Amino acid sequence: MGNLLGSWRFKEPSTVEECDSTWGSDSESDELLLLAAEDDSGISDSVSPPESDRAPGEPGDSSPQLTDSPESLPKMKRSFYAARDLYKYRHSYPNYKRSRQPNEYRNLRFYLNKIPLVPDGIFVEEILSKWRGDYDKLEHNHTYIQWLFPLREQGLNFYAYELTQDEIKEFQSTREAKRRFLAAYSLMLDFYGIKLLDKSGNVARAPNWQERFQHLNESQHNYLRITRILKSLGELGYEAFKAPLVRLFLEESLFHNTLPNMQHSVLEYYVYTMRLPATRRRLLRYARQHYRPAHAFLWGPPPKRRGGGVGVGTGAGSSGIRAPAPTPEPQRREQESNTSPIIVSSHDTVMCQDLVRAGLKGCTGSMARVEGGLMLGGARGLRSEYNEVVPL
Template identity: 85%
Template sequence: MGNLMGSWRYKEPSTVEECDSTWGSDSESDEPAAEDDSGISDPASPAESGRSAAEPGDASPQLPGSPESAPKMKRSFYAARDLYKYRHCYPNYKESRQPNEYRNLRFYLNKIPLVPDGIYIEEILTKWRGDYDKLEHNHTYIQWLFPLREQGLNFYAQELTQDEIKEFQSTREAKRRFLAAYSLMLDFYGIKLLDKSGNVARAPNWQERFQHLNESQHNYLRITRILKSLGELGYEAFKPPLVRLLLEESLCHATLPNMQHSALEYYVYTIRLPASRRRLLRYARQYYRPAHAFLWGPPPKKRGAGGGGSGGAGSSGIRAPAPTPEQQRKGEESAVSSAASAEIMVSSH
């Protein structure tokens, strides 16, 4: 047994379906799962797995304005793989730093400034709140405020390690400042933090800030980073309320229409519990338009609709064996006979 475990190697996922286990353990009760994303998924139909371009070579006749005439979209494999690695705590990632190099923790303890700007955390928290121009145009602070176990655009910022994460989560002063930094960024986006459970709502300045956020799309990458960092530093429960609000604003109220794709392709998939992702995606599917283009639902066999198509609802997921040559010949003869009968009936009219 020891040899078997010792010989195990991480296998890089090669498809979107391999990266997404959201619907792999679907249940109607949708009770929170006791464990994180397993990384195992059922195969999705071609319509489920798409995102950005029309399928080449699709020459089937289509009526103008019909759902079938719309370009077939695809989900991003890059996004799916990135978030798969995040949810699985970066398989095969090597860590070597010592405790005295915990620069992220030391920054949050106000012992060192962020590099290269030389600014301390307390200055950011006390003087930057409401300074929206600075928060918009400075591109070095976000990696320090929301550290991850992956390299960002500021190469002076260090990645987190598992040991540093443990130290951070046990340090009250660091956690207090981290929540203050989260509140600072939410205010920048027109959102307010309501309580210690992570519930959020529109802030008084929401109209002005949502209009800016809808147009300033580089902030969508920042939000992905913020969500990831929340999960790394012990605030996984804060993610679903924020993602739910952004889905509601982008899909229901059309205040953030440009954010729809980022919310569905990235934000939902930062959440580690499959049950939480399912609830958000079921909510989103109610309001997504056009409905036929929703890419993030369960494979067809999970939808509970009856009959039709391979792997349809109620299907066991096991394909029937291929017909023998004799069965295929009889089927072709039957089809020819049926066609001839239909032709006679049409002629009689």
């Protein structure tokens, strides 16, 4: 038994629903009232699946524009690529392997101004003091972002180093590094037309917001950078800074319509960098009020939370796959009595050509298919224990 547990590997989710626990732990009393109000407004829960599962503004985006007629809607569903990526992030990379380089605290030393970023040979103080307001440089240089906002995953700059748990702890206890990190965050916000208001992370439009928002709406590779910035904030101790920024992007993209090209990136990626389900719910409730067409909103509670029925079709937050009809009771009991004690699951991971279409380099082939078998009792116990420790 010890060998089985020692070699156990966390089973990755294979559907969007398994990746998203946003509504699964919702016990807030206003939820039913909200859903009742939405139902009275005539919002439809029926949404068909799409031909592409990419969100606009993220890799491989080819989503057509929605219309106000349900009959003319293109087939839409949530991106499994996005859901799985953010699931791994929120759960601290459960299948995380040691980084490819020795742990030399390169990210911390960079923020202490002791080593330059590679390959450009630029020190962090030069970036913070000379690059602010140099929007052409910030736009066209593609190597600094991985150093300014490190993660525990490899980015496009293969000279940058992944964070480790030990380095994160050391970084969070180093005042000089944290001061520069917040300065780097303020630098990027200014680039996007936003200003940091206080030490709580509140943000607002900067004086030059119109010019910068117009650029941000058209320069969609920055949406990937923003995802990285949000993740890095959470890794380095600034989780509370994320919600104010995401709320601003929701307001601008859905309500003010100043960043219309960003709206699906906000909903597919930015909201799901929030580690607390309650924070995600608050943001999604706001988004649902202003999303148009309303019947195409994909990020609400799953269908079972709305109608109480089983197998009634698809709805907000579903993957677009129709649920099977209920199994008759005698047949169900017979199936349960003959259930095998082994669970075997597999899913195809993201194909690299999706990344190539988005202009990402360094991909040499498809990722391996994940397959494995776990003892039913042991798997349930470990998963339950994991979920209790990190209920995200």
